[in-house]
Amino acid sequence: MLRAFSILILFAGSLGWAADVSFATPPSARKDGDKTTIAFAVSARTDVEVAVLDAKGGIVRHLAAGVLGGEQAPPPPLKAGLSQSLAWDGKDDFGKPAQGGPFKVRVRAGMRVAFGRFLGGDTCRFGTVNGMATDADGTLYVSGFIGETNQNMITVRAFAPDGGYRRTLLPFPADLKPEQLKGIAEFDASKKGWIPNNQNSLNPTFYPWGTADANVIAATRSAVTLASGMTVFRFDPRGGLIDGPSPMWSPAAKLKCPTWLRIQVAASPDGKYLYYSNVAGTVYQPKSFKDTDPNWPQGRVYRQEVGSGKDPQPFYDLELPDWEKQKYWLPDAWNKRTAAYGLCVDAKGHVYVCDLVNQGIVEVGPDGKKIGFTKAPWPERVHVDEASGAYYVVSRLEQPKDGQVLKKLVKIAGRGDAGRIAAEFPFTQHGVGEATALGTMDGKPVLWAGGGGELLCIRDAGAKLELVATKFKPDPESQPDYNRLCADPVRDQVYVNTGTNRIWRYDGKTGQGELLKDKGKVFYATDLSVGYDGNLYIRSGEGYSGPLERRDTELKPVPYAATGSHVLTPYVYSRMGVGFSEHGIGVGPDDRCLFIFMYGWNKYCISAFGGNGKAQPGNYLKGKVNEPDPKTGKRPMPEEINSAVIGPLPMSNGGLRIDPQGNIYVGMRLSPEAAGAPPGFEKNNAYKSWIGCVVKFPPEGGTVLNTEAKEDQGAAEGTRVPVVHAGMKMELVNALKIYPGVGSFSGGGWGGNSSCCVCRVPRFDVDRFGRLALPNVVTNSVTILDNAGNEILTFGKYGNFDSQFRNPYAEGSAKDQPAIAEPEIPLAWPTGTGFSEKHVYVNDTYNRRVVRVDKAYGAEALADVK
Numbered sequence: 078m079l080r081a082f083s084i085l086i087l088f089a090g091s092l093g094w095a096a097d098v099s100f101a102t103p104p105s106a107r108k109d110g111d112k113t114t115i116a117f118a119v120s121a122r123t124d125v126e127v128a129v130l131d132a133k134g135g136i137v138r139h140l141a142a143g144v145l146g147g148e149q150a151p152p153p154p155l156k157a158g159l160s161q162s163l164a165w166d167g168k169d170d171f172g173k174p175a176q177g178g179p180f181k182v183r184v185r186a187g188m189r190v191a192f193g194r195f196l197g198g199d200t201c202r203f204g205t206v207n208g209m210a211t212d213a214d215g216t217l218y219v220s221g222f223i224g225e226t227n228q229n230m231i232t233v234r235a236f237a238p239d240g241g242y243r244r245t246l247l248p249f250p251a252d253l254k255p256e257q258l259k260g261i262a263e264f265d266a267s268k269k270g271w272i273p274n275n276q277n278s279l280n281p282t283f284y285p286w287g288t289a290d291a292n293v294i295a296a297t298r299s300a301v302t303l304a305s306g307m308t309v310f311r312f313d314p315r316g317g318l319i320d321g322p323s324p325m326w327s328p329a330a331k332l333k334c335p336t337w338l339r340i341q342v343a344a345s346p347d348g349k350y351l352y353y354s355n356v357a358g359t360v361y362q363p364k365s366f367k368d369t370d371p372n373w374p375q376g377r378v379y380r381q382e383v384g385s386g387k388d389p390q391p392f393y394d395l396e397l398p399d400w401e402k403q404k405y406w407l408p409d410a411w412n413k414r415t416a417a418y419g420l421c422v423d424a425k426g427h428v429y430v431c432d433l434v435n436q437g438i439v440e441v442g443p444d445g446k447k448i449g450f451t452k453a454p455w456p457e458r459v460h461v462d463e464a465s466g467a468y469y470v471v472s473r474l475e476q477p478k479d480g481q482v483l484k485k486l487v488k489i490a491g492r493g494d495a496g497r498i499a500a501e502f503p504f505t506q507h508g509v510g511e512a513t514a515l516g517t518m519d520g521k522p523v524l525w526a527g528g529g530g531e532l533l534c535i536r537d538a539g540a541k542l543e544l545v546a547t548k549f550k551p552d553p554e555s556q557p558d559y560n561r562l563c564a565d566p567v568r569d570q571v572y573v574n575t576g577t578n579r580i581w582r583y584d585g586k587t588g589q590g591e592l593l594k595d596k597g598k599v600f601y602a603t604d605l606s607v608g609y610d611g612n613l614y615i616r617s618g619e620g621y622s623g624p625l626e627r628r629d630t631e632l633k634p635v636p637y638a639a640t641g642s643h644v645l646t647p648y649v650y651s652r653m654g655v656g657f658s659e660h661g662i663g664v665g666p667d668d669r670c671l672f673i674f675m676y677g678w679n680k681y682c683i684s685a686f687g688g689n690g691k692a693q694p695g696n697y698l699k700g701k702v703n704e705p706d707p708k709t710g711k712r713p714m715p716e717e718i719n720s721a722v723i724g725p726l727p728m729s730n731g732g733l734r735i736d737p738q739g740n741i742y743v744g745m746r747l748s749p750e751a752a753g754a755p756p757g758f759e760k761n762n763a764y765k766s767w768i769g770c771v772v773k774f775p776p777e778g779g780t781v782l783n784t785e786a787k788e789d790q791g792a793a794e795g796t797r798v799p800v801v802h803a804g805m806k807m808e809l810v811n812a813l814k815i816y817p818g819v820g821s822f823s824g825g826g827w828g829g830n831s832s833c834c835v836c837r838v839p840r841f842d843v844d845r846f847g848r849l850a851l852p853n854v855v856t857n858s859v860t861i862l863d864n865a866g867n868e869i870l871t872f873g874k875y876g877n878f879d880s881q882f883r884n885p886y887a888e889g890s891a892k893d894q895p896a897i898a899e900p901e902i903p904l905a906w907p908t909g910t911g912f913s914e915k916h917v918y919v920n921d922t923y924n925r926r927v928v929r930v931d932k933a934y935g936a937e938a939l940a941d942v943k
Contacts, residue, residue: 098123098187098935102160106182106940111167113942115140115182118160122146123935124869125155125186126846129165129942131177136914137169139737140182142846144867152847152864165942170737170845171609171666180942187935188861190872192881192902193916196571196583197559197590198926200242200878201551203232206527208292209514210301213346216243216314217516217525218301219532220293224558225577227655230281230923231291233301234878235314238516240534240547241886244896245878246301246316248273248283248905248923252897257317260285262875265757270874270900275763275855278823279655279830279837281906281923285310285322292512295344295351302351304342307332309351325353325381330388333358333373337410344383345422352428353379353389354417363407366400375408376416378430378441393441395432405434412477419458419471429468431456433477438468440492451496453489460515462522466492467499467537469524471510484510486524486535488542502535502542509533518545548886554591556581560656561840562920562927564911565607568630571911571918571927576656578603578619585916585929595632603657606733608664616649616672621657625649625672627690637690645686648713650675654836655823661733661840663741665776669693671722671741673733676702679833680786682724683733683743683778692717697780698724701788722778725786727802729824731838732771736847736864739776740813744839745769746822747802749815764855766803766827768820771841771849772812779811818860819851821908840909840920850910850917857904859919876903878924902930 102118115127126142143151145159154163165182169175204221211217215238223229233247244250249257251271255264261283262273273283282288286305295302300311300319310321325340326332334340334356341355356377358370369375376395381387395416398405408415419431426443432450438459440448453459455473462469468489475482483504490499504510508529516523522537523545536545560576569585572593578601583590593600603623604616612635613628626644627635634643649672652658660673660681668688676682682702685693698721703714712718722741729746736742746769758764780793784807795811803826809815823829823837842850847864858873879896880903887896907928909920919928 100184100186100936100938104182104184104938104940106165106942108942113165113167113182114162115165115184115940116160116162117184117938119145119186119936121159123187124863124867125161125184126188127163128183129175130181130183130939131175132179133177135177137175137177137180138165139170139845140165142848143863143865144869147863147865147867149865149867151867178942182940182942183937184940185934185937188869189933189935190870190902190917190930191933193929193931194588195882196585196588196918196927196929197556197573197581198878198882198924199552199555200234201532201549202555202557202925203234204230205508205530206512206532207290208294208303209512209525209527210293210296211514211516211525212296212298212314214238214298215516216296217514218246218293218296219527220247220291220303222290222292225575225656226653228280228558228560228576229288229290231284233293233303233312233316236549237886238518240549242548242884243886244315246312246314248281248877249316250897251874251876251880251899251903253315253317257313259318261318267757268874270857272761272856273875275767276828278763278767278821278828279834281854294342297344297346297348300348302342302344304340306336307334307340309342320384326388332356333370335359335361335410337413338408338415339413341419343420343422343428345426346424349383350422351381351383351389352392352420352422353381354420354430355415357408357415359408359415361410363409366407368407376432376434378417378420378428380445392445393428393430393439393447395430395434395439396447397434406476406478408477411479414477419456421459421461423461423463429459429461431459431470433457438470438489449493451489451492453487453496457484458510458513460513460524462515462537464522465490467522468496469515469522469537471513471526481507483507486510486526486542488537500537500540500542502544504533506531518547556590556592556925558656559920559922559925559927560908561604561659562909562911562918563606563840564842564913564918565611565630566844566911566913567611569913569916570630572605572607573920573927574602574604574659578657580605583927585913585918588929593632600632603651604659604662606662606664608668608670609666609737610668614662614664614670616659616662621651621653621659622649625662625670627670639689639691642690645670645690646714646718650713652679652836654834656836658836660731660838661743663733663735665735665739666737667739669735669739671733671735673726673730673743676704676721676724677786679728679835680788681726681728681730682721683726683741684718684720685722693722695720695722695724695778697721697778697793698788723774724780725784725788726781727784727807728833728835729769729803729822729838730835731822732819732841734841734843736843737845738847741774741776741778742771742841742843742849743774744771744819744822744841745781745802746820746824747800747807748817750799750801750806752817755818758855761855762827766829767822768818768853768855769822771816771819771851772809773814773816774812777811779809782808782810814864814866816849816851816862816866818853821854821906837908842910842912844912848912850912852907852910852919854906854908854922857907859904859907859910859917861917872930873902873904873907873919873928874900875905876900877905878926902928904928
């Protein structure tokens with residue numbers, strides 16, 4: 078164990094395979110009774126796989142795979158050296174006599190991969206819309222941020238005036254220059270790829286504002302402006318950073334404005350000025366107008382000269398009633414609005430301010446003097462059609478108060494006392510109207526309105542406002558978030574969970590997918606694993622805790638003969654966080670089902686059910702698992718679940734697989750004591766903090782000493798290996814192997830939320846040859862290892878949605894070419910992998926899709942068994 082351990086802390090790098098791999102001795106398969114001797118030799122250092130095929134070409138036995146000539150000996154039955162001789166006992170993968178002969182032996186050498194296709198992905202699905210703006214050409218820039226249950230990641234996309242997709246700005250495209258991404262990413266010249274500035278272990282976070290949201294507030298032909306909190310950033314129209322973070326006010330200004338007041342920003346069309354509103358030195362729940370600092374009054378608009386380095390200056394104060402004589406609502410932490418809320422600027426420099434107290438639109442000249450006032454009910458946002466002079470106002474249906482209020486779009490013709498409501502359009506969903514932008518379509522004004530999962534386009538048809546169809550058409554059946562992935566290695570079906578309680582199933586060959594449904598209704602489930610028997614082992618139910626059951630691929634229950642039920646346990650204890658915190662299910666060749674769960678708050682272990690559906694005892698945590706409720710005396714799971722096969726685990730754990738020999742693989746946020754970060758990542762805090770290992774245990778399991786659970790199995794027998802977990806020294810007991818380089822594992826420490834926030838875990842895979850595929854969110858790559866820990870290959874580099882994407886809205890022949898041709902295999906925060914015989918599937922979390930790569934080999938030969 079110590080020899081293997083010392084070798085495994087060497088980090089993956091280029092193996093320098095020979096350019097051409099061939100067989101120095103062609104494969105042969107000579108049968109002698111029940112035994113067949115397979116022999117071959119390769120010309121140079123390479124990886125090989127050996128399989129026995131039936132008459133139809135299907136694999137009946139995954140016999141061997143590994144690297145020959147690697148840093149360490151290949152996994153058995155292979156041996157060190159380029160010449161090999163191994164035996165086949167005539168049995169299939171399940172230990173039964175092989176059927177379907179005559180048989181052939183297939184030997185492959187030199188695995189390679191190439192980009193295959195995308196599964197899923199929707200140009201119009203990128204989180205809840207929180208901001209938008211149009212430039213002078215009508216290009217619409219839209220920002221999205223919030224995903225399901227805290228799966229938040231900033232995305233900015235550009236669309237044509239008719240809503241057709243153009244490009245993604247954030248996350249950044251892979252073809253930018255280093256000077257355009259200062260503080261956001263570094264270009265690794267040796268790897269010819271980008272290393273984003275990862276800041277958070279829970280969600281992809283590359284930009285200076287960290288985990289806070291940011292929203293598009295303005296756009297010109299040369300710049301797109303985003304605001305986050307009290308800072309402003311400007312990007313070029315392709316996503317390169319122009320400047321920022323630029324604080325709205327310098328520390329010397331001593332701004333008094335609580336963070337729960339979201340400052341509203343508008344830019345002059347010429348890009349010279351930014352205007353700010355919804356600023357006030359108020360308190361959490363004011364009782365009087367006097368609770369507002371007079372130096373920072375509500376109702377004031379500020380103007381800042383872009384690039385001057387100067388603080389915003391008072392530009393205009395709304396004319397508010399005497400509060401002592403005429404009481405009106407005050408801004409507080411619940412309504413989050415001051416008297417001066419939304420605003421816009423026209424080409425002449427006139428500023429239009431939404432006055433929520435007097436309920437109207439105030440027009441202010443470039444000199445800061447009032448030009449006029451036009452009544453408008455509870456105005457939140459305003460846009461001006463400069464051709465007709467009409468106002469388009471997003472109005473609340475009620476005064477600002479706690480909770481969301483529905484809104485409507487109002488067209489106001491005329492100004493001042495002559496102003497009148499000419500048309501209305503109601504928004505029927507909460508949140509719509511929180512973000513708006515004025516555009517044109519077919520020569521007529523249109524208002525884009527977003528929020529609450531919607532993006533609508535409303536056209537001014539004169540006497541009415543009407544909804545108009547555009548090319549911005551999110552597929553209502555498309556998947557919103559991509560969190561956990563599992564592949565069916567035989568059927569090439571890929572299951573991807575949203576992070577909560579819905580799972581999509583994709584055809585790996587066509588890329589088409591659909592939400593799992595049973596008899597027309599959504600089949601709610603938080604996690605699943607595909608067994609060697611082809612059935613689905615599912616953590617079902619709408620909640621983050623619930624049943625574990627077995628069903629077939631048509632979702633029909635598959636009961637166990639010994640129990641008469643398809644339900645293994647009616648309850649698995651889990652938790653919520655960034656999505657539902659599911660840590661994994663693994664199924665063995667004998668249908669043994671293992672699952673990771675909490676046996677106490679944030680105390681994790683692995684327990685098992687046998688192939689007969691009955692609970693199996695473990696050697697660890699006896700009497701501490703599945704304890705009865707102190708009030709009712711009832712246990713949440715079957716009484717037989719009273720121990721762990723592996724446990725306790727460190728809190729940051731996840732991913733669970735079982736190989737054909739029954740060995741158990743579990744991901745943990747730990748590393749060997751002597752290990753450091755790989756070359757190029759020595760100073761990368763994200764790599765050092767979030768990237769962990771896969772640990773291999775024998776079928777009987779093992780334990781981890783000195784975990785946060787403080788429930789060590791001190792008398793546990795087996796080889797002990799010292800490891801480090803989040804700065805804590807621990808020991809693995811009875812572990813067989815450690816495979817570094819998988820993550821992200823969330824938790825305490827750098828880039829984490831808190832020590833108990835362990836909701837983000839990677840999902841690695843182990844194929845039937847025992848090879849591992851490890852995703853890594855820091856390197857944006859996947860490494861395939863043999864079972865001895867030798868690297869076979871590493872693929873993938875950072876790329877955003879446009880890399881290798883063929884845009885159907887591109888013009889002419891461009892639609893048949895990738896929008897961005899680099900890198901060959903684009904990944905942005907890959908969190909999961911899945912093997913099939915021909916492909917590897919990767920959960921491309923930030924791009925909200927799955928990437929399929931296709932396997933090929935430098936050499937392949939067949940030998941008849943005779």
